[in-house]
Each structure stands twice: as structure tokens, then as C-alpha cells.
Amino acid sequence: MLETLLALLAATVITVPIARRLGVGSIVGYLVAGLAIGPAGLRLVTGVAQIQNVTELGVIMLLFLIGLEIRPHRLWILRKTILGLGFGQMLPSAAILALLGHLAGLAWLVAALIGLGLALSSTAIVLPMLKERSLLSAASGRDAFAVLLFQDMAFIPLVALVPLFGAAHLPSHLPAHLPWLAAGRAVLAVIAILAGGMFLVERIFRLIGGARNPEVFTAMTLLIVIGTAVLAHWSGLSASLGAFMAGALLSDSEFRHAIQADIEPFEGLLLGFFFISVGMSVDVHLLAAQPLTILAAVAAMLAVKALVGFAVSFVKRRNGPTALRFAAALPEGSEFSFVLFGVAVTAGVLPKTTADLATLAVAASMIVTPLIFAAIERLAIPRMGKRPAPADDIASGAPAPVIICGFGRVGQIVGRLLSVRRIPFTALDQNAGQVAFVRRFGARVFFGDPTRLSVLRAAGGDAAQVLVIALDDAEAALKLAELARRYLxxxxxxxxxxxxxxxxxxxxxxxxxxxxxxxxxxxxxxxxTLTALDIGAGEAARTVEAFREHDERILTDTRSFAADEGRVIASLQQSIAELQELFEADRR
Incomplete structure (x- = not known):
């Protein structure tokens, strides 16, 4: 096991920096590393299946962290986008791929399953690929995430329906294959995750002393992630979907930032190992035996899904670069495709030889897609419209004493005041249109996500004196504050x-x-208002100042029980009464 771990870490350290330097992204580096050290390469690692069981934790943790960023009420707000884009991208892709499979000689049932499996896209590939380029908050990133979330939910009924297709091949006395039993387990698992997230987790964190016991806190965080994944997997749901639900339920928790800080290091490394395992799983012998078949399958899958994605984004009235990014992010197969094909083979619906070909096509598409996406970002997108300077370009200038994060209506006023005093500043904003507009006036504003430490440091965070957080998003502001307090x-x-x-x-x-x-x-x-009511200017000013001081004190005093609405209301009512008594005493 130690030799395997050594090979994984060495391959990561060597290939990922090279891939980033070449501009193709770290995912390609991981995939190439898997090819190099796996059964098809140097054979330093041969137990691919054993590694995959562990590395899938990376995908689970990725979905958990995404859940922490997405509030349940935001999911409800996004329901139309999730359903509209999800159905619009997945069903046409599955139908066209199924038709092509049938024309290639597959039976309709087999072709339908292959089409559905190939229509799924990889969360583990797409989200890190977009995050690496600061595109998750862009329209293309939000649309891609909506489709991936829909597919994660659609995966549940897909797997549940596969045994029904193969019912004719199964003995009638096997009750475990009755769909109502699987549905019952799924409902119980969802109820358990919901109840635990809403009523138990925060109490347990407080019981163990919160983040004051870092090792226990980290163990508890990992227990939640892995526990919800195991529960979801036992019930027949997607393990990553269970982790996503747990993360979403904890997104309002007072511990969410500490949880995120504990999970991210594990998620990054394990997700990298997951990509390495995908590279290892490529069956080079099958590829050598049927190269044209595999090449045709991969080309058809990429072309169909990209064209459908571009059309869906165009119908949503996205601009050219956004539609192209959306289409280029989703054509690969999914890690869930492997599971679906495996279940179909077990149920007797899908011949193993066909499943092997489809699995190889999915693995190959997962390797090719990051390369295509990188090429489009480098060659096509710049010609479709000038993009604001990325945050990585900031390092070319002298560091400024002030960094302004968020250059909207608040950040711009701060920047103008600094300009009046000839004090240089560097501003970061994620609104590409806003950045492009402001830069025309000579402002040192850059496109980038300030909640990423690499971006903050590229902006001169190590040499700056003052950090102004003027972000619209309250959650992003908290994340940035915590990041700066910890690392800068x-x-x-x-x-x-x-x-x-x-x-x-x-x-x-x-x-x-x-x-x-x-x-x-x-x-x-x-x-x-007070002066308009004929109250003297001096008395009005004293009233406002007394109110401000009292309000600031109440703000601090109510911190410890801010979540208790009843106590907060009582405290505010008491403060109003105290102020009234104070003014009455002054009047007497």
C-alpha cells in the first residue's frame, strides 16, 4: 500500500505542474499520470479497483463542499433552471445517442441504456475544470452546475429502472428487486439525512466543543461526509448526492466555514487521485483491438452532446462565449456511467462486451474533454470577445497598499476616494462586464474570485496593508474574511x-x-427627518449619535444569542425603552 501511495504522489507532483504550465489544466495532468503509472504504462499500480473505492471519496467531498455553498432556498429558486436545462440537455442527447446506437446494430433496449449512460456528464471533471478558470460563478458555470445537479438526481431513477428492464431474466421470487422496496429505502435515507442535518449535527458540534478541539472536529466532519454517503449508497441513491444534501443542510450552520476549511485539503488530494484512477482504467488492449469503433463512439458522443448543449444555451439566450463554454464543458461521460453500465450487466440487460466498449468510450471522453476545453479557452474564446484581464496578470505590476474586493457601488466609491489622495489600489471583481467597463477609465481592476487564496496573493495580498471587503454576496464576504485572517x-x-x-x-x-x-x-x-419636524439641529444630532452608540452596543451584546429570535426581539425592545428613558431624563 505504501508503494502505491508513493507512486500516486510522485505522479501527481511530476505531471500536474507540467500540465498547468502547458495551459491544459491540472485534470489532464492527473489523467496522464494514471495512464503512465497504471496497467497500460509502467505498471507501478495494478489494483485499480481498490484505488477507485478510496478515490471516489474525492467526488463525494466535492459534492459536499458544493452543498455547503448552495443554500436550500437557492435550490428552490433555481428549480426552473435545473429542470429546464437538465431535461433540455440530457433527454435530447440520450435520444440521439440511442438512435445512433440502434443504427450501429444495437437492440433498442440496449441502445436506450447506452444513450442514457453516455448522456450523463462528469461532475468530477466539469466543476474543477470551471473552478480552475474562475468560471463557476459565470453564467456558463451556473448553467453547467444546474445540469450536473439534475443528472445527479436523475441517476437515482435510472439505476432503479435498470432491474425492471431485466426482470424477464430474473427469478420471480427475489423480493430485493421489487422497486417499492428500493423506493422505501431511498425515502428512509432522505428522511434520515434531512433530520440529522436539521436537528442533530449542530448540537453534536457544540457538544464536542466546536472548533476548539480541531482533531475531534475534523473527525466529526469526515464522519458526516462519509456517513451520509454510505447511507445514500445503502439506499440505492448516489453517494455523492447524499453528501450534497448533507452539505446543503449545513450551509446555514455557524460551523460551515470551519467545516469547509477542514474538508478542502482532503477533497483536493482525493479528487486528484480519482482522476488518476480514471486514467488507469483505460483498457489499452481493447482500444488497440477496436480503435475505429472506440474513436467513432467517442467522436459521436462529444459531437452530439456539444451540439445539444450549444443549442440549449442558445435557446436560453446566452451569448456566444457562454454557450460555447457550456457546450464544451459537458460532452464527456460520467463516473456514474460506469455504475449504470455495471448495474445493467448484472441485471442481464447489457452484454458485457458492449458495456466494456461503452466504458472505454466514457473514460476516453473524460481524458479528451479537458484538452478540448483548454483549446477552446485559449484559441476560440479570445476571438469571440475581449475578456477582462485575469487575476493572474496582476503580479506583473507593483503591489498596491490597498486591495478592494468587490468593485460595485460600494467598492467604487472607496476606490475614487483613494484616487483623489493618489493612493494606488488593486480591485478584484467577478462581474466581467463591470471589470471591462471600469478598466476603460484606467482603474487597476481585475477579473477574479477574491475568495481564492491564489488570486488574493496574486493581487499582492502578501505586501498590501489594507483589505477592503465590499462584496455583494454576504457568504463570499465571510469566506474572504476567514481566508484573510488565517493566511494573511x-x-x-x-x-x-x-x-x-x-x-x-x-x-x-x-x-x-x-x-x-x-x-x-x-x-x-x-x-x-427630525430637523424637518422643527427639532433643533443640535438636539437631532445628539439623538442620532446616542442611537448609533446604543445600537452598536446592542449589536455586540446580542452576538451570543443572535440565532434566538425571541431573545433578540426582547433585547431590542428593552434597548428602545432604555433610549426613551434616557431622552426623557435629558428633557427633564
């Missing part, structure tokens, strides 16, 4: 807070310089 502790952090609760969460992270975005303007408006 020398920075003075000034943060914009969306509301009282956001301000309290920033205080919990150790950020003391906070401005609530509507407070000062509201106080000024209130002062003007």
Missing part, C-alpha cells in the same frame, strides 16, 4: 456588512472594522 493576518480588514447578522458573523471572525451598508445613510436620513 498582517492585513487590516475593513468590511461592508449587509445587515446586523452579517456584521455579527464578521465580528465572530475577528473583523472589527465593519460598516453596515445602510446604517450611516439611514441615520443621516433620520436626522434630516
Amino acid at each position: 493576518p498582517h492585513l487590516t480588514i475593513l468590511a461592508r456588512a449587509r445587515n446586523r447578522r452579517h456584521a455579527q458573523l464578521l465580528l465572530d471572525l475577528g473583523v472589527s472594522h465593519i460598516v453596515r451598508e445602510t446604517l450611516l445613510s439611514s441615520l443621516k436620513l433620520g436626522e434630516m
Whole structure:
């Protein structure tokens, strides 16, 4: 086992930096590493199946982290996008691929299963590929994620229906294959995950002392991820979907940022090992025996899914670069395709020789797609419209003393004030149109995700003095504050807070310089209202100042029980009464 681990780590260290330097992305490096050290290469690792059982944890952790970023109410808001794009991309792709399979000589049932399996796309390939290029928050990234989430959910009924197709080959006395039993297990698993996420997990974290016991906290976090995955897998659901559900339920937890910090190192390494195992699984002997068949299958799958994806994105009225990125991200097969074909072979629906060919086509497509995507990003996208300078280009200039994260209505005013005093600054924003517009006026603004440490450091985070957090997204602001406090502790952090609760969460992270975005303007408006009612200017100013000081004190005092709505309301009512008594005393 130690020799296997040594080979995996050595291959990672050698191939991934080379792949990144060549501009094709780290995923290609992992896949090439798998080919090099696997059965088809140097044969340093031959037990591919054993490795895959472990490395699939990388996919599970990836979905868990995505769940932490997605609130349940956001999923409800995105339901039309998920269903519309999901059905629009998957069903036409499956139908066309099934038709091509039937024309190639497959029976209709076999062709349908092959078409459905090939229509699935790889979450493990697409999301890291988009994240590496800061495209997850772009329209193409959001659309791709919606399709992948739909496919993860669709995978459940697909696997459940396969035994029904093969029912004629199964003994009638096997109750384990009755669909209502599988459905019952699935419902129980979902209820258990929902109940545990809503009522148990936070209490357990508090019971073990929260993040004050780091090793126990990390063990508990891993237990949640692996436990929900095992429960989902036992019930017949996708293990990664179970982990995603657990992450979504914990997205509102006070521990979510600490959980994310604990999981990310495991997720990155294990996900890399997963890609290595995919590279190892390529059956070179079968490829050598039937090269034209495999080549035709891969070409057909990539072409059909890319064309369907571009058409779906075009119908959604996306621009050319967005539609092209969306289409280029999703043509590969999925890790779930392997599972579906395996279940179909076991059920007697799919011949093993056909399943082997389809599995090889999926593996080959997973290797080819990152290369195609990298080529499109480098050659096609720049010719379709000028893209704002990426954050990696920042390092070419001298570091500025101030970094402004978020260059919207708040960040721009801060930047203009600094410009008046001739103080240089570097700004980061993820709105590509906004960045392109502002850069025309000579501002040092770059396109990039400031919540990524690599981007923050490229922006001069190690040499800067002040970090201004002016992001619209409250969750991203918290993530950035935590990141800066942990890795760039020398920075003075000034943060914009969306509301009282956001301000309290920033205080919990150790950020003391906070401005609530509507407070000062509201106080000024209130002062003007008092003077309009013939209250003297001095008395109005004293009233506003007393209210501000009292409100700041209440903000701090209610931090410990901010989640208890009843206590917060009672505290605010008490503070109003205290202020009234104070003003009455002044009047007397």
C-alpha cells in the first residue's frame, strides 16, 4: 500500500505542474499520470479497483463542499433552471445517442441504456475544470452546475429502472428487486439525512466543543461526509448526492466555514487521485483491438452532446462565449456511467462486451474533454470577445497598499476616494462586464474570485496593508474574511456588512472594522427627518449619535444569542425603552 501511495504522489507532483504550465489544466495532468503509472504504462499500480473505492471519496467531498455553498432556498429558486436545462440537455442527447446506437446494430433496449449512460456528464471533471478558470460563478458555470445537479438526481431513477428492464431474466421470487422496496429505502435515507442535518449535527458540534478541539472536529466532519454517503449508497441513491444534501443542510450552520476549511485539503488530494484512477482504467488492449469503433463512439458522443448543449444555451439566450463554454464543458461521460453500465450487466440487460466498449468510450471522453476545453479557452474564446484581464496578470505590476474586493457601488466609491489622495489600489471583481467597463477609465481592476487564496496573493495580498471587503454576496464576504485572517493576518480588514447578522458573523471572525451598508445613510436620513419636524439641529444630532452608540452596543451584546429570535426581539425592545428613558431624563 505504501508503494502505491508513493507512486500516486510522485505522479501527481511530476505531471500536474507540467500540465498547468502547458495551459491544459491540472485534470489532464492527473489523467496522464494514471495512464503512465497504471496497467497500460509502467505498471507501478495494478489494483485499480481498490484505488477507485478510496478515490471516489474525492467526488463525494466535492459534492459536499458544493452543498455547503448552495443554500436550500437557492435550490428552490433555481428549480426552473435545473429542470429546464437538465431535461433540455440530457433527454435530447440520450435520444440521439440511442438512435445512433440502434443504427450501429444495437437492440433498442440496449441502445436506450447506452444513450442514457453516455448522456450523463462528469461532475468530477466539469466543476474543477470551471473552478480552475474562475468560471463557476459565470453564467456558463451556473448553467453547467444546474445540469450536473439534475443528472445527479436523475441517476437515482435510472439505476432503479435498470432491474425492471431485466426482470424477464430474473427469478420471480427475489423480493430485493421489487422497486417499492428500493423506493422505501431511498425515502428512509432522505428522511434520515434531512433530520440529522436539521436537528442533530449542530448540537453534536457544540457538544464536542466546536472548533476548539480541531482533531475531534475534523473527525466529526469526515464522519458526516462519509456517513451520509454510505447511507445514500445503502439506499440505492448516489453517494455523492447524499453528501450534497448533507452539505446543503449545513450551509446555514455557524460551523460551515470551519467545516469547509477542514474538508478542502482532503477533497483536493482525493479528487486528484480519482482522476488518476480514471486514467488507469483505460483498457489499452481493447482500444488497440477496436480503435475505429472506440474513436467513432467517442467522436459521436462529444459531437452530439456539444451540439445539444450549444443549442440549449442558445435557446436560453446566452451569448456566444457562454454557450460555447457550456457546450464544451459537458460532452464527456460520467463516473456514474460506469455504475449504470455495471448495474445493467448484472441485471442481464447489457452484454458485457458492449458495456466494456461503452466504458472505454466514457473514460476516453473524460481524458479528451479537458484538452478540448483548454483549446477552446485559449484559441476560440479570445476571438469571440475581449475578456477582462485575469487575476493572474496582476503580479506583473507593483503591489498596491490597498486591495478592494468587490468593485460595485460600494467598492467604487472607496476606490475614487483613494484616487483623489493618489493612493494606488488593486480591485478584484467577478462581474466581467463591470471589470471591462471600469478598466476603460484606467482603474487597476481585475477579473477574479477574491475568495481564492491564489488570486488574493496574486493581487499582492502578501505586501498590501489594507483589505477592503465590499462584496455583494454576504457568504463570499465571510469566506474572504476567514481566508484573510488565517493566511494573511498582517492585513487590516475593513468590511461592508449587509445587515446586523452579517456584521455579527464578521465580528465572530475577528473583523472589527465593519460598516453596515445602510446604517450611516439611514441615520443621516433620520436626522434630516427630525430637523424637518422643527427639532433643533443640535438636539437631532445628539439623538442620532446616542442611537448609533446604543445600537452598536446592542449589536455586540446580542452576538451570543443572535440565532434566538425571541431573545433578540426582547433585547431590542428593552434597548428602545432604555433610549426613551434616557431622552426623557435629558428633557427633564
